[in-house]
Amino acid sequence: MGRELRVAAYVICTRELSGVIDILLARWVSPHDGTKQWTLPGGGMHHGEDPITTAVREADEETGYTVELVELLGIDSINRRYPRAGGEFADFHGLRIVYEAQLTGGELRNETDGSTDLAAWHPLDRVAQLDRVDLVDIGIGLWRTKPALGRAPEYGPA
Template sequence: MSFRIAAYAVCLERGRVLLTRHVAASGETTWTLPGGGVEHAEDPFDAVIRELSEETGYSGVVERLLGVDSRVISAAVAHAGVEHQNVGIFYRVRVTGGRLRAELDGATVEPTWTPIGEVASLRRSSLVENGLALAQTLPATGHVTTTPVGGLIQH
């Protein structure tokens, strides 16, 4: 089994959410939230701001912890062909500066402010669903029901 801890930014502004397009090695693309893996000895609180900057060109500040999503992806579905657990830590992040641009030499491209009403029509990661659900409901436990994948929603 592989394991990953990641931090994701939910940036909301005037009815829009900041998304990036992830490009898989196969060339397949999926919309997702800015964020990614927490490096060894890095605090997830710092990782989410680093990832926001790397993937979008923006600087930001964490406004609050939204919650944590832990999911296991079966070997049959996981990209590496082995069972994988992803622990995603979601933060509400406010953009404070910088200039929107694509990630330099990375797997994410086309950072875009997307109207929330248009998200449902996009081929997107389940991270988007979970991040928006946490931001909209602010559950006291910080836990949201795992989003089923399939159709336009991918792992």
């Protein structure tokens, strides 16, 4: 079984319009089966890249917005076992760094030729009804609680 480590950085970006809090999400498309689920804007770090640079770059790539990071919310650590070609399995370890961000420019647009196909604002109180990856609930939980050590505890639906 091959070991894989992936470090990624994501943003929680919210806005309030007419008393409704919206969260910015990107729709991830699985490279394995084409399944589509909402996720936080963000993604994998390039070798030698700083996590802050990664979060800002990925937000722009996936949503069209320029963001400024406000605060480190926390780090989520996951371990999963994935099937690979030829009947092999990968022992996957992911570190997901989550920042709070604010918009500083740009316009909402969809990513082309990337891992997401759609970017949209969603009412925060309706996120639980979306087909989403677990990182959305984890990120919202970190944003709401801001744990002192930045460790993401188990969170239920947003």
